[in-house]
């Protein structure tokens with residue numbers, strides 16, 4: 001009896017220790033993005049109710065105040081900020097710059113007596129603070145007061161980014177996001193040390209920035225008829241139907257958001273997308289396009305283009321500025337000059353993507369301009385327009401950046417290229433000596449589905465978390481000096497709310513943040529997944545939405561020798577996959593997946609579920625016979 005009891009106690013200790021070590025490993029230091037160097041020591045430091053944050057150099061004050069604010073909210077502690085040498089948390093700007101850590105790096109030292117964050121620049125202190133916050137128990141993310149022991153491990157961290165451009169793009173044209181929502185989006189991105197918000201402000205579906213010299217852009221162009229359901233399939237605006245959906249940012253609001261971002265070391269880079277994607281501008285001022293069609297409305301998400309398999313397309317509503325009309329250049333001059341004055345960003349994004357030239361080809365004035373340019377290639381018209389935009393930006397002290405279509409014409413070497421179509425395009429840009437921001441659809445498009453299409457909000461393409469994580473922003477054969485960094489792009493055709501924007505952004509943006517910040521050698525998928533568990537809990541407390549699709553089965557249906565086959569992959573480690581084809585609901589007693597299997601003939605429904613530690617963890621995925629046939633047809 002006694003020996004049985006002893007055995008029981010021993011087993012309990014063993015179980016406790018093995019679980020405990022996993023929990024402890026997660027709780028001790030779990031930072032995203034992974035820092036360059038982390039040395040964990042023994043011991044802890046605890047934040048006390050009378051803690052004081054000190055700084056010596058006034059440039060550090062605003063970071064100190066933001067940190068105090070972050071700490072006060074969940075703890076209820078007073079957390080004072082003082083210009084002094086000694087205190088519990090010291091923010092130090094180096095008198096002699098440490099060349100290793102650069103402008104955004106930091107050193108964070110936690111001892112049992114206190115905390116010191118040192119950096120060359122305030123931005124580095126700010127990123128040190130983001131890491132410091134991640135060392136606390138997850139409850140530090142709470143908006144409400146919580147009673148917790150606010151202890152962090154004794155640790156020394158040295159950290160700095162791999163790339164200087166670490167961005168997210170937010171499309172506010174397809175759906176409008178309020179200033180408060182944009183600021184909330186910034187609040188989250190900075191926790192992952194992202195530093196650039198590419199603000200897609202104009203497109204066919206809404207013009208969102210007040211331009212004083214062209215007031216109709218927001219009186220007319222910011223509003224469309226309201227539609228629900230799948231964007232791209234909506235009914236046309238009906239005669240007399242009021243345009244009630246939309247919104248725009250006044251210049252005062254923009255200045256406020258830019259300042260808010262600057263305080264958090266985020267550069268907001270605006271995009272005014274020309275010469276295509278301009279239907280909202282054309283609805284406001286129809287003379288800007290070749291057809292001068294006064295019936296053109298801000299597009300509410302109706303289909304207005306046919307896309308062909310070779311990537312070409314035809315727009316059957318004119319959404320393109322007329323490159324042969326001088327009034328267009330007056331317009332562009334005013335718009336880009338006003339926008340340049342609003343945004344301190346070094347770069348202004350001019351779009352340049354998916355420009356349909358069919359209306360140019362049918363237009364006599366465009367033909368005349370082509371003759372003058374000694375060409376029969378309408379692409380030269382786009383090049384002509386872009387070179388004039390480049391001069392407008394230059395006059396305003398700005399550099400131009402555009403989607404990689406701008407490489408099809410001749411552009412100045414100082415113009416940067418935002419790579420999206422393929423990695424090959426980045427190689428082309430580097431070959432021509434352009435700086436490049438990497439945002440290829442293959443790894444960076446956050447509007448794509450992140451799990452099985454049967455359980456995700458439908459979008460035409462997929463991008464799973466692991467593919468984001470595996471992204472190396474430097475393509476093979478390209479010199480890293482050309483790569484400014486990278487960016488995740490959130491197009492919002494199917495994203496109407498901030499909660500859904502968060503769901504599409506995270507955790508993929510955390511993976512991208514690690515691609516853009518951490519040394520390649522420090523990246524490890526299994527380790528990232530473990531840190532994500534902690535990150536998910538923190539996001540729950542912060543009330544930030546995210547996707548858990550990494551726990552879902554990745555199902556591929558294909559045809560082999562005239563038979564239907566199924567192959568199932570997993571992303572997160574330690575998942576087990578169970579499935580049924582007999583109509584039953586799968587559980588851990590069902591067939592366990594080990595290798596690709598044949599789906600029998602007949603109206604078979606395939607049901608798949610993932611388990612971890614003997615508990616279901618992923619979505620139940622149900623593929624009925626119709627879905628199975630559809631997937632075979634596209635594979």
Ligand code: ACM
Nearest residue numbers: 353354403420491
């Ligand atoms: C793009 O996705 N059209 C840049």
